[in-house]
Amino acid sequence: MNENEIRELIRKDKTHLWHPFTQQKLWEESQPLMIVAGEGCYLIGADGRRYFDGVSSLWCNVHGHRRKEIDDAIRAQLGKIAHSTLLGLASDVSAEFAAELVRVAPAGLTRVFYSDSGSTAVEIALKMAYQFHQQNGASQRRKFIAFENAYHGDTVGSVSVGGIDLFHKVYRDLLFEKVTASSPHFYRAAKVDESQEEFSKRAVREFAQIFDLHADECAAVIIEPLMQGAAGMIAHPPGFLRAVRDLTSEREVFLIVDEVATGFGRTGKMFACEYEGVSPDMMCVAKGITGGYLPLAATLTTEAIYEGFKGELADLRTFFHGHTYTGNALASAAGLASLRIFEADETLAHVKVLMETLARSLPRLLEHENVGDIRRVGLMTGIELVKDKRTKEPFEYERAIAAEVCMKARSHGVVIRNLGNVIVLMPPLGSSVSEIANLVDTVKDSIREVL
Numbered sequence: 163m164n165e166n167e168i169r170e171l172i173r174k175d176k177t178h179l180w181h182p183f184t185q186q187k188l189w190e191e192s193q194p195l196m197i198v199a200g201e202g203c204y205l206i207g208a209d210g211r212r213y214f215d216g217v218s219s220l221w222c223n224v225h226g227h228r229r230k231e232i233d234d235a236i237r238a239q240l241g242k243i244a245h246s247t248l249l250g251l252a253s254d255v256s257a258e259f260a261a262e263l264v265r266v267a268p269a270g271l272t273r274v275f276y277s278d279s280g281s282t283a284v285e286i287a288l289k290m291a292y293q294f295h296q297q298n299g300a301s302q303r304r305k306f307i308a309f310e311n312a313y314h315g316d317t318v319g320s321v322s323v324g325g326i327d328l329f330h331k332v333y334r335d336l337l338f339e340k341v342t343a344s345s346p347h348f349y350r351a352a353k354v355d356e357s358q359e360e361f362s363k364r365a366v367r368e369f370a371q372i373f374d375l376h377a378d379e380c381a382a383v384i385i386e387p388l389m390q391g392a393a394g395m396i397a398h399p400p401g402f403l404r405a406v407r408d409l410t411s412e413r414e415v416f417l418i419v420d421e422v423a424t425g426f427g428r429t430g431k432m433f434a435c436e437y438e439g440v441s442p443d444m445m446c447v448a449k450g451i452t453g454g455y456l457p458l459a460a461t462l463t464t465e466a467i468y469e470g471f472k473g474e475l476a477d478l479r480t481f482f483h484g485h486t487y488t489g490n491a492l493a494s495a496a497g498l499a500s501l502r503i504f505e506a507d508e509t510l511a512h513v514k515v516l517m518e519t520l521a522r523s524l525p526r527l528l529e530h531e532n533v534g535d536i537r538r539v540g541l542m543t544g545i546e547l548v549k550d551k552r553t554k555e556p557f558e559y560e561r562a563i564a565a566e567v568c569m570k571a572r573s574h575g576v577v578i579r580n581l582g583n584v585i586v587l588m589p590p591l592g593s594s595v596s597e598i599a600n601l602v603d604t605v606k607d608s609i610r611e612v613l
């Protein structure tokens with residue numbers, strides 16, 4: 163593409179587009195990177211430059227771009243049909259994919275309700291939990307317990323269970339009430355001299371206290387398992403998820419696990435729940451479900467919950483929810499192909515190797531005086547920059563220091579994105595060891611160049 167063509171595309175973008183989570187004033191003043199193609203773990207700009215996709219195109223790409231098996235599966239599906247509705251009709255490929263999802267999901271999740279984004283998968287879980295109790299003899303169960311710093315999406319229901327003031331506060335009057343439990347954030351919430359183990363016990367105790375107060379009126383607890391992603395990669399202490407599961411089971415409160423970010427191998431297991439042997443009552447998945455190709459999501463649930471919606475028409479127990487593209491055939495075909503690659507490539511075994519590379523190389527970043535903390539579960543990594551390492555004083559939001567580091571990394575051929583003062587690394591599962599090593603080196607150099 164020549165310079166005039168690129169300039170014209172950028173003009174169209176700046177004149178007509180409104181980008182997500184973006185201050186458009188700054189965008190309009192910036193020189194956007196226009197992506198026109200991809201290959202493997204690289205994005206290709208309009209000027210032909212290649213950039214390592216260090217955040218997996220917002221946490222969804224799995225095996226790399228233009229992966230032949232997924233491309234072929236979508237093409238083959240196009241030769242049959244792109245989409246037909248699941249309202250009143252079945253679809254071969256979406257039925258096949260539902261069966262495969264159940265096969266790889268934690269035990270006990272046997273039913274798949276499709277939608278098209280992480281937010282809708284969460285919205286569905288909330289409505290399902292609520293309605294189930296309304297029509298199964300527990301109509302007092304109307305509350306949800308969610309966590310401080312939680313992020314479950316941007317629709318009004320999923321924002322209601324969100325806990326990031328920066329994103330959510332302005333909508334307060336639109337949201338339903340919830341009970342907020344503390345976020346077990348060791349770096350920010352541990353007391354002076356408190357060990358990981360002591361902190362972990364205290365976190366469980368504090369959750370148990372608040373849970374106990376509300377359990378009898380609670381429809382469900384919703385949690386991002388092991389890692390609160392959008393809050394800036396807050397890793398929960400080991401055993402926390404297990405404890406939440408045990409408490410919710412004891413009091414017959416549903417546990418909704420939001421695996422939108424953590425699912426499909428990102429943490430080193432197919433689903434993060436597996437680390438703690440947890441089977442939730444509902445699991446929300448999206449992002450990596452199609453290998454990062456097409457918008458598809460699913461809310462998986464148990465046979466017991468499914469049964470709670472069955473009845474005669476006159477009983478009005480139907481789950482009155484559905485989206486136009488529910489169970490889209492092209493997306494289901496992509497999802498099936500992606501799951502086949504997990505087996506053919508032994509992707510999870512490969513991720514273990516990448517995790518070792520990260521475990522070896524990341525600690526070196528802590529030598530820098532402004533790197534306060536590094537949190538990682540599998541390939542999900544957050545590097546928190548602080549003004550003062552001793553006091554953990556954060557950089558001012560307006561200074562956008564981590565964003566500056568990310569732009570510096572881009573100039574070195576790596577696309578990454580920050581969340582506040584946290585630099586996020588979320589490479590595709592199909593990255594090579596040398597690509598991961600290069601990613602860490604680039605971030606290290608970029609931090610040094612900016613700070």
Ligand SMILES: Cc1ncc(COP(=O)(O)O)c(C=O)c1O
Nearest residue numbers: 279280281313314315391422423
């Ligand atoms: C844990 C979690 N839940 C839900 C969502 C929302 O997903 P989507 O952007 O597809 O609506 C996200 C997105 O980052 C997420 O990280």
